[in-house]
Amino acid sequence: MSSSLRPVTVGSVSLKNNLALAPMAGITGAAFRILAAEGGAGLVVTEMVSADSIKYGNKKSFRMLELNPGEHPVAIQIFGADPATMALAAREVERHGADIVDINAGCPVRKVLRSGAGSGLMKTPLLLADIISSVVKSVKVPVTVKFRVGIEAGENLGPLLARISEEAGAAAITLHGRPASQFHTGPIDLPAMAATAAAVKIPVFGNGGVADAAGARAMLEAGCAGVAVGRAAVFNPMIFREIAAGLAGAPASALASQERIKLFVRFLELSAGIYGEERGLARARKLVGYWLKGLPNASGARASFMTLKTLKEARTLLIQYM
Secondary structure (H helix, E strand, C coil): CCCCCCCEEECCEEECCCEEECCCCCCCCHHHHHHHHHCCCCEEECCCEEHHHHHCCCHHHHHCCCCCHHHCCEEEEEECCCHHHHHHHHHHHHHCCCCEEEEECCCCCHHHHCCCCHHHHHHCHHHHHHHHHHHHHHCCCCEEEEEECCCCCCCCCHHHHHHHHHHHCCCEEEEECCCHHHCCCCCCCHHHHHHHHHHCCCCEEEECCCCCHHHHHHHHHCCCCEEEECHHHCCCCCHHHHHHHHHCCCCCCCCCHHHHHHHHHHHHHHHHHHHCHHHHHHHHHHHHHHHHCCCCCHHHHHHHHCCCCCHHHHHHHHHHHC
């Protein structure tokens, strides 16, 4: 498998490259997705949205389905354990303009597992197949699935789940290289990922711990068609361009702190434009610690940021780093 940046096709959707922004709860909102798309991601994915919440008309969940012109192609990720409810949610996702419907079968959070959703579906492959099939039949856009290499360390459920997903009609897979029991820590199981990629003809995007071109190259050389980047993009949505350059053999060039803060201001402006100034800044509070990490007086600046209500106040606080 080529370890270079290249276009990839997911069902009827053509992506400009094989680098994707992975979904992250509380982080991959609209403003962040736009920045990641500008930063070179070939595909961006929303925070996961509860299918049950969509079924019962939850207003907050419906707001999470709202998309903007600058973020396409975009996948909306849904989670749930009932095929009919997931199909209903998928139709809403399609109606809101998503290019792809993504099914979460890998989240290890207890709250999600209690309902049998997320990585709980890895324990019930027949139900997972039923969900995928029901969703595929309910929409015209491609359907993708995200899961992990296993539940516990040392097991590889990837090839089985990949074949089930492909047979049920999934157009691509995102595979997290750690078992659910490890959440986001520990080594990536590249042999398990290689076996999974070899088991199917549809594209497999590798995910987990990728922070640079070397990490991306390892997954591509293991047979993955693409790479999904999550945590490393949180304070640097330009990482996709950096990885692309590294894969092309260009010298690594990390984002300077001054440029990082300029990007953060751009993020705040986007967020304020979408949600209004006060709400947009409030939504950014979860991220400010990542963006300011390692800078002088970062803890003080972060504390001050928590009380800001206008963009002018935010710019005044952050200008010391620009």
